[in-house]
Amino acid sequence: xxxxxxxxxxxxxxxxxxxxxxxxxxxxxxxxxxxxxxxxxxxxxxxxxxxxxxxxxxxxxxxxxxxxxxxxxxxxxxxxxxxxxxxxxxxxxxxxxxxxxxxxxxxxxxxxxxxxxxxxxxxxxxxxxxxxxxxxxxxxxxxxxxxxxxxxxxxxxxxxxxxxxxxxxxxxxxxxxxxxxxxxxxxxxxxxxxxxxxxxxxxxxxxxxxxxxxxxxxxxxxxxxxxxxx
Numbered sequence: 538x539x540x541x542x543x544x545x546x547x548x549x550x551x552x553x554x555x556x557x558x559x560x561x562x563x564x565x566x567x568x569x570x571x572x573x574x575x576x577x578x579x580x581x582x583x584x585x586x587x588x589x590x591x592x593x594x595x596x597x598x599x600x601x602x603x604x605x606x607x608x609x610x611x612x613x614x615x616x617x618x619x620x621x622x623x624x625x626x627x628x629x630x631x632x633x634x635x636x637x638x639x640x641x642x643x644x645x646x647x648x649x650x651x652x653x654x655x656x657x658x659x660x661x662x663x664x665x666x667x668x669x670x671x672x673x674x675x676x677x678x679x680x681x682x683x684x685x686x687x688x689x690x691x692x693x694x695x696x697x698x699x700x701x702x703x704x705x706x707x708x709x710x711x712x713x714x715x716x717x718x719x720x721x722x723x724x725x726x727x728x729x730x731x732x733x734x735x736x737x738x739x740x741x742x743x744x745x746x747x748x749x750x751x752x753x754x755x756x757x758x759x760x761x762x763x764x765x766x767x
Contacts, residue, residue, distance in 0.1 A: 540573055540610040540637040541656040541678045544712035544735045547572065549726070551763045552612070552714065553756050554740035556747040558589060558598050563605055565749040569756025573609055575639055575738065576602065579616035589614075592626045596633075603634035610636035612658065617644045624648050631655060639681055642668065650676045658714065665705065673709045680711045681738075685718040691742050694719045699728050706733030717743045723762035730766050737763070 544550050553566035554575045566574050576599070577589040589595070603611050613635050615622040622630065627649065637656035638649065645659060658679035661668070663686050672680060682705050685698075698719055706713045712735035715721075720742055721729075729737055739759050744751045 539656060540612065540658070541712070543572060543610060544679060544714070547735070549730050549734075549763050549766050550714075550736035551756070551759055552736055552738040553752070554716065554738050555752070556741040556744065558595055559749075560598070560601060560605060561749040562747075562752050563602050565753035566756050567606060567609065569753040570760030571609070571756050572736075573612060573636075574602070574606060575612035575614065575637075577614040579620040579622065580614055591620065592622055592630070596629075599630070599635065600633050610656075612637040612639050612656075614639050615649075617641070621646060627652060627655075637679070641683070660716075661705070669705065669708050672711070677711055680705060680709050680713045682713055682715050682734075683718060690718050691720050694721045694725050694728070696728075699732050702729065702734055703732040712736065714738055716740060723758045726759065726762045727766060 550572045551570065552573045552575060553571040555562045555566065558576050563574055578595050579591055580589050613630065615638055621644065631654040635655060637658050639658045639660060641660045641662060643662065649657065656678045657676065658681050659677045660681035660683040663684050665684050682702055684701060702715055713733065714736040715729050715734050716738040717740055726737055737759065739755055741747065744755045
């Protein structure tokens with residue numbers, strides 16, 4: 538199922554952002570109940586501290602990951618300020634079967650807007666108020682509310698955070714996904730859904746370490762919480 542349709546049709550969706558590009562982590566997330574998985578290339582990831590290589594370095598991994606995931610969507614952070622995929626690589630990634638991109642608005646080259654096969658999930662920064670009115674009628678398919686400053690990473694979720702998420706949900710027509718920049722607990726997922734969010738994307742901040750077992754345990758715990766939502 539396409540990622541955008543998954544978010545629109547599901548009451549609430551669980552996405553797992555893998556802390557490293559290893560198939561054992563992907564299998565753990567899928568076995569734990571992830572509805573979709575996301576990986577990275579061309580970036581130094583703040584939460585995990587890992588450096589992810591370029592497309593050529595990850596081509597085989599991405600191909601095998603799409604095969605492993607089957608019908609479940611696979612997403613990709615295709616780069617950031619210092620490095621990004623090319624237009625040619627965009628077409629190759631579409632052919633491999635990458636279903637959605639996740640990228641900050643300030644890092645997104647305009648050529649990606651012409652992509653026909655991938656869902657464009659665009660992340661808003663902590664300065665989201667400046668551009669929020671323009672998001673509703675934009676080419677963005679899914680809004681990723683990555684609005685926490687790096688100094689806030691790993692801290693407990695507060696109600697002020699939830700109100701900020703609610704503000705975004707009320708301002709846009711696109712589905713809104715919340716990444717666990719804060720140390721969101723499984724039992725707190727209800728607050729995200731009640732705020733109008735359509736998905737949570739868990740990652741390194743809610744895993745005890747970067748092992749496959751920790752990935753499975755975190756995914757399974759959030760899967761149980763998501764399934765319990767009304």
